[in-house]
Amino acid sequence: MPDDRSAAATAAASPPTVDADRLAMLSALERKALWLSHWMIHNANHLRPKHDGLKVGGHQASCASMVTLMTALYFHLLRPEDRVAVKPHASPVFHAIQYLLGHQSVDKMKDFRSLGGAQSYPSRTKDTDDVDISTGSVGLGAAQTVFASIVQDYLDGKGWKRDWPDGRMIALVGDAELDEGNIYEALLEGWKNHLRNCWWIIDYNRQSLDAVVREGLYARFDGVFRAFGWEVVTVKYGHRLQEAFAQPGGDRLREWIDACPNQLYSALTFQGGAAWRKRLLDELGDQGPLQAFIESHSDDDLQALMTNLGGHDLPALLEAFETAPTDRPVVFICYTVKGYGTPLAGHKDNHGGIMTPEQMAAFRQAHRIRDGEEWAPFEGLETPAAELKTFLKDVPFNAKGRRRLSAPRVSVPERLTWRPAETMSTQAGFGTLMDELGRSKDDYATRILTTSPDVASNTGLTGWINRTGLFSRLPQEDTFKAEKVPSMQKWQLSPEGRHVELGIAEMNLFLMLSAAGLSHDLFGERLLPVGTLYDPFVMRGLDALNYACYQDARFILAGTPSGVTLAPEGGAHQSVGTPLIGMAQDGLAAFEPAWVDELEAILAWSLDYIQRDGSDPAPEHDWLRDEKGGSVYLRLSTRGIEQPSRTLDKPLRDQIVAGGYWLREPTPATSVVLAYQGAVAPNVLEAASRMTTTPGGVGILSVTSADRLDAGWRAAQRTRRREGEGRARPSHVERLMARVPRDALLVTIIDGHPATLSWLGGVRGHRVQALGVEHFGQSGSIADLHHAYGLDADAIVAAVAEGGRGEGFRQV
The missing domain is CATH 3.40.50.970 (Thiamin diphosphate (ThDP)-binding fold, Pyr/PP domains)
Incomplete structure (x- = not known):
């Protein structure tokens, strides 16, 4: 189990800071978020028609460990100005909470991980609910909150009047995410920039995708965050366990838990109350009051007690959150059980596990969900629906609805001032x-x-x-x-x-x-x-x-x-x-x-x-x-x-932005076109000057953006496939290449991979000689390296000669 061997930074037992009625509301919503998130995944994997036979997935165990944490945040603590990066695998919990707050639809949840439905991981651009920060590539969402906090401070330093107050930048982080190296790069940058208003809340369930984490990891996390100037708040035990520790012999129970290896704690959690009882009595039996205390619990009660960790205890979490500072970064190490409240709890293989239909039937019964009412927002709860609706209406986080802000565009001049030089x-x-x-x-x-x-x-x-x-x-x-x-x-x-x-x-x-x-x-x-x-x-x-x-x-x-x-x-x-x-x-x-x-x-x-x-x-x-x-x-x-001596008019500026223009226009008799991008321009001009005997002359196409030319061409092609030939105007590159005779040779040159420009031959079927760099470079002068890698004027002229041997080509 948890490997914290010291009492420091562990949340102490104290009276709840939230009144009983509010705590009851939060508990009801916690229960509902657990049900909805798991039903969403079950529906996607077992009920919704599947045509490819693939498992849809959804990470039920990873969701379960986060439900209490997210309930405490979204339904109590957060304010509209707070921004949250949600652990990727807790996406279904996020969608369920957004549904209860009125920002997610049943249809989107029914289509979870399906085209057009709620996304597998929270996405600002693909989801329709109120996602602050996209997550998915683990570690990046957490690190983004560090830089969001720095940007918030940057804005404060400019003295601009802002209607939106400063908020906390919060990351909900899986403990396995802390294996990512970018996490520690971000922590160092935060320290350099006097980070504040940033919270990381770690779901410390001690499991990753493949295994249970190593012993002693808690102490490493604690030390790393303290070294970077973070306040470390450990939320280890729930109130039931804290009360048990206060009983006669309770100090021995706490010592046993602190010393229990993570793998054993997880295995006992999966096996349940009877396994806990046997192990505790074997190792702590004949302890007088402690043995009596253990035997006074039923198996179900003992399972509930021994898994009453801080990350699943609303009063413990609310105490920790409400007393934490905002003038410096804070990390909350919240002990949890992966799969908490489900049959998957504690098993080391539960990361990708999904409840079977039989297990879901029992889960449904435990949550008192009637057939046909699975998506009803308040089904199965003892708290009256009217009271819950009123409570949700007054949730502070939801006071301003969806929190996508906007700012007016600032006007930018069509031309920028600069100081030209002959060579640059x-x-x-x-x-x-x-x-x-x-x-x-x-x-x-x-x-x-x-x-x-x-x-x-x-x-x-x-x-x-x-x-x-x-x-x-x-x-x-x-x-x-x-x-x-x-x-x-x-x-x-x-x-x-x-x-x-x-x-x-x-x-x-x-x-x-x-x-x-x-x-x-x-x-x-x-x-x-x-x-x-x-x-x-x-x-x-x-x-x-x-x-x-x-x-x-x-x-x-x-x-x-x-x-x-x-x-x-x-x-x-x-x-x-x-x-x-x-x-x-x-x-x-x-x-x-x-x-x-x-x-x-x-x-x-x-x-x-x-x-x-x-x-x-x-x-x-x-x-x-x-x-x-x-x-x-x-x-x-x-x-x-x-530098060329010229003034760019608007049509030419538009072509530059669109991706390319004719530096030397082709004629109907042109037999060679040199198309280049970037710093090889002088090589191209020198090669062209040496090809004075080329029949019809040499056209020179200046490509400023292969990306933009290619994107426009492909978009036009898609439109033609969809609507038929003749329904779409040609793209910019098609208009450029339309001026090149069909039998002309196209030579492309770039100081980069030759595939960047070689596709130009496909626009109208021209033969191509593509020059570029395919292998690692080495030290040398520009002239030596351009010669060694086939980018200089000699290489361009040689490519023209080589390409000129093809059938139908007018020899140079």
Whole structure:
């Protein structure tokens, strides 16, 4: 059983803080949440028609261990401003509670884990009930609350008048979730940022998917959280056990429980009262009053007593919650039984277990549920329905209904100010653009929050930081400045600062962007988050990036430097697959401009795009979901290239944002088209200049976003399949490629995986030679590496010659 060998931090016995009538109401709702969550899962697995024969699942045991905790929170403690990340496997309990509060429908619950129904794990974007923070990839929802709390403090530091008060950011965490490494990265970041108003409530049932957890784990959790400055509150025993300990001989019973191994405690829980009696009498018999106390209980009473842990005792939980501080983070280690109140309780295999129809029949009888009334909100309860309805109407958490906030969009200019140079990299151009934004006093510019995992100075943000300062809830002076030591960086921290500097943990970067990118929804204030990192390390935080997009968080991400073009830093810092990630990631529009004027057009558009929240009509002019909005990924380079002398008019800016334009237009006689993306542009121009004898000349297609071109093309194709040929206008890439003769050769070039652009040949059936990088890079100069990996002008000319041998091709 529990492996806490000390009395410290254990909730002491004291009178309940809630009056008896309210406690009776909460107990009734606790019982109903248990029934509804388990019936929802039973219906999905045993009653609803299944056509594929697969188990639907639903984690009844993981739900049962959370019911009391969630009852205490949602029906008593929480206020509308509090935000909660619910343990993924407790999703059915959450849906049941939302149903009782009037935010979930019976039909959605009947369709749990079915298309259009309540989701398997709480989802902001897929569920219709009041989900604050999506969960599912374990550990991320808990960590998100840390960054949500930091964002709340960030807003407080700006002095903006907010109608929505500060709330607690609360995570309901399974103890096995604490195996996730990102948890501890987030704890460290919270410590650095003087975290407060954050609660983690751990469902300490001592079981994971495959097994019972190791002995001594409680002490490790306690030590870790204290080391990071958290208040640790252990809710170990319920009031029945606390009263038993106060009886003559009760200290021996407590010592026995404290020393009982987790596996034995779980096994005895599953076996029931008779097993408890035999074990206790064998090991504690002849103890006089204690033996008499044990024998005075029936088997059922003894089972109830020995499983009366703090996480299943409403008075113990309410005491702990109501007396906890809010000026620092608090973790509640709540002892529970996995499967509590069900036949699955305690068995080590119960994680994916589901009650059999026979077990559910007995469960139904115990809950006094009549046939046909399984979904009735107050069926089987002794408390009158009218009283429960009145109670639910007055629940503090529900006082304002669904708590999705909004903030007005801030106006963004069509063009951004920047200082051009003859030769420039897109990374340097990004820095220049951000520096100019730091000068601006316009509302949209003041809403920009930047963040980076300890690489701000290497990713173009130095100028921005020097102008806007770093954020910290507690001010801290720049010691180098105070000591008059010259430095390029002004490292002053204050509540007014607008850059949140993180440690080297990309998971934290994406969780910070996720929290800031939901500020309008969670806190009613618009932020325009911009994050930077080394491009290859997008993959180190990919789970959290996917999670942020799944939540529909809105932000701009700059991955820089990128590709083998990074040159001397070698393969560990050179990215190959990130362009494909940009294409594949839902909710993320990916760009890779070659020129800084393209970047300016994209960034200006992006600052507006991340604010959009309209419908999803996929307008026919490009078939993109631009009315819906989303996040943006900019893949940038450190390669300085000569900048074009031109002024972008609106049609060209629109094409850049749509994904591409003709840098050199093809003619009906064109035999070769070079299509490139990003920093290889000079190589392409050099190759084209060397192909002066090419029949019909060479067309050059500048791709600024393979992602956007591909997305528009596929959307148009889907419409044609659905509505028939001729019913849809061509997409942007189809209009571009329509100008290329059918027998022309298409050569694609990118400093990234060649599949990023090779699909262009499929738009109208052109033959393709796809150049790119498929293997890890190495150190070297740009010229040497581009030659070694087949990206230079020689390789492009050779690809044209190779492709020119095909049938029907006009020889170069």
